[in-house]
Amino acid sequence: MDATFWALVGLVIFLGIVVYLKVPGMVAKSLDERAAKISKELDEARTLREEAQALLAEYHRKRKEAEKEASDIVAAAGREANAIVDDAKQKTEEYVARRNKLAEQKIASAEAEAIKEVRTAAVELAVAAATRIVADKVDAKASATFFKDSLEQVKSRLN
Structure with a gap:
């Protein structure tokens, strides 16, 4: 008997013990558990990926809504600014x-006042000139007669 025979006998005994102790079933069970665990992790990863895609889509939608709202706000501000400018122009005009x-x-008031002052000055000047002329030409007797005549004219005009 040589060493190859004993190596074969040892291998057969070892394989017999391995089968007796149900090592292949344990290895298969361990591999099945690991495959189930990997499958479960893949399912969880797939679920997380779908949730992430849904969140991404929602954020894109919200971003678009925010951009639209921002553009609406800018447009409204522009319209309001134009209205304010137009109102300011109108109020300035x-x-x-x-x-x-x-x-x-x-x-016009200053012109009327100036005309009034010129007329008043002209009347005062005319009265002064008339007074001087009358005083030079009229004596006391004529002045009394002139005064009476003037007084009569004023009374007749007032009545």
Whole structure:
């Protein structure tokens, strides 16, 4: 008997013990458990991936909504700014028109006042000149007669 025979006998005994102790079943069971665990992890990963894709889609939708809302806000702000500018222009034009009208009224008032002052000065000058002329030409007797005549004219006109 040589060493090869004893190696064969040892191998057969070893394989017999391995089969007797049900090692192939334990290995198969361990592999099945590991395969089930890997399958479960794959399912969980697939579920997480689907949830992540759903969240990503939701964030994209929310971003688009936010961008639309932002553009709406910008457009509304632009419209409001234009309205404010138009209103300011209108109010400025109205203010300028009021100021022009007020200035024209002041000019007209100053012109009327100047005309009144010129007339008053002319009347005063005419009265002074007339008084001097009358005083030079009229004596006391004529002045009394002139005064009476003037008084009569005033009474007749007042009545």
